[in-house]
Amino acid sequence: MKTMLMLVIFLLPVTFVSAEENEHQVRQSLYEKIEATTGLPWNYIAAMDQYERNINGTEDNRWTGIRIPNEKWYGLLSAAPEQPFREEQLDLFNGLGKDGDGDGIANHKNDEDALYTAALIIMESQSQVGSFKAAIQEYYEREKAGELITQYAKLFQHFGTIELDERAFPIPKHQQYSYRSTWGDRRGFGGNRIHEGTDLFAHYGTPVRSVSYGIVEIKGWNRFGGWRIGIRDMYNIYHYYAHLNGFADGIEEGSFVKPGDLIGSVGASGYGPEGTAGKFPPHLHYGMYKDNGKNEWAYDPYPYLKRWERQE
Template identity: 65%
Template sequence: MNYSRTYRLSFAILFTCLFFIFTGYSILAEEDDEEFNEYDERVNLYKKTENLTSIPWYYLAAIDQYERNINEVDDERLTGIQFPDHKWFGQLAFDSETEHLESVIQLFDGIGKDGNGNGYADPNNDEDALYTMGMYVYEQLGNGKTYDEIFELFYGREKAAKLINQYAKVFDHFQTVDLHERAFPIPEYHNYSYRSTWGAGRGYGGNRIHEGTDIFASYGTPVRSVSYGIVEIMGWNRYGGWRVGIRDTQNIYHYYAHLNGFEDGIEEGTMVEPGEVIGYVGSSGYGPVGTSGKFPPHLHYGMYRYNGEHEWAFDPYPSLRRWE
């Protein structure tokens, strides 16, 4: 038997395995760095624009996030802010794809501004777009308007102002825009069961469908926030009993219902993060305040999305399986 050849072959196999292992780690690290750098670059741009406009970076981030949530974002752009032509260019009749001198745009009552110092105001340039939005907010504040009034005026919707203010509070609290981590709502060391119950009929309160997933667990089982976000509403609902509604920055409203009680310190306006306990499994609901026991204890978990015009429910089951 040729031991030398065997050793050489074993060494070659070992070297190949180590090569692929370390190469794989390197690729993953690069991917992580790329993801981190994207969020890092966005925050750097927000803070740069804060220095130019005096608008806090987390408000600029919140405006950008609102636009990301309601618009299709170009992969080549760092921000999602988009301006209607009539706002950016005013009464100019030129093609919006053409670069324009800021001074000319101002003559025609456009709000487009040059944010990168090249003399042109390009709505598809991230620095120009963010600087223009920051200066618009700054000028409106100077006219005596509040942030709420400014956002409602610009977007034409009261809800836009509410959401942007919520996002700003979340970004300011956590000091980052990288808030994509998720957690399963029931801790893994507790017994629970669930299946897809989306669209099933419900009798109480009239003919309606089930807009969520029921996770059955024992009374008092902790219920955790699945995301970073802000407690938008909590209290009693005759359908959901004791419930908590949490809005994340991706504009998903997370609905936790039929609770037995709330965690101490949780109230409207509280900032939460993935895995943080917000309440406990119960069987409350289907009646006036305090009604309980009309069904087995479980958590009703629902997800709702807002697109700038309407809010609708969607099936949370695939997300739950992924987080689990």
């Protein structure tokens, strides 16, 4: 009998799927389930979750990043949040927590409960203030949050997925180019300041590509960067491409881009009024800026460029 049991166990197919491999599918299924129960579009729910993941990360044993403060979730019962409470109990004490998975308990650490509750709060606020963006601004008490989350929602809707992690090197590998770490170098035009990016030197007209999925947030002239484009991805990262010679056809503010899409070409524009060019050798200035939920700050893109270059 023991031998037979061992044989059966050996013959059973065993498939191991890591959390990393199916994380996107699990999360998107959660968003779609909450849409079905609340009516709030899945991409809106995904956008809220992505914003909080970007800022706070995720807690252990959770797929999502939505965190509703104990005082809002449990109301007057917030002093004892580890004790399980039913939804109707929380209602009695002005708690907003809801039971999203049908187990009878409103648990702020449960993904379905948290997403379901957040969706209901936003929908109620939206009915009062008139739009999803305004409801988001009120919920997070930050105007920028409304802008960012609305952009993420548009991205997810356009591409039909939250799996937008792919990256590309900004210049095609078959082109001639060179670069080194120039982060923090001194710059004198416009006053003493540091260099917030990496310069990639190449010939005039060398193609410049988007490194990420994103939305074109800004396009036009800047007296420092010349002809420049700013693209926001779903990770609160603003990708800045400057000193361009020109823009690709069809690239406008509000355009959706994906890794490898042509957005412009290398030039030497900038350091003066619109049209100024030739004050330095042609190159692409590439910068990265991160929004942390309170403000936006620049960080060194060089290590990322080296990684993306190796990957290609």
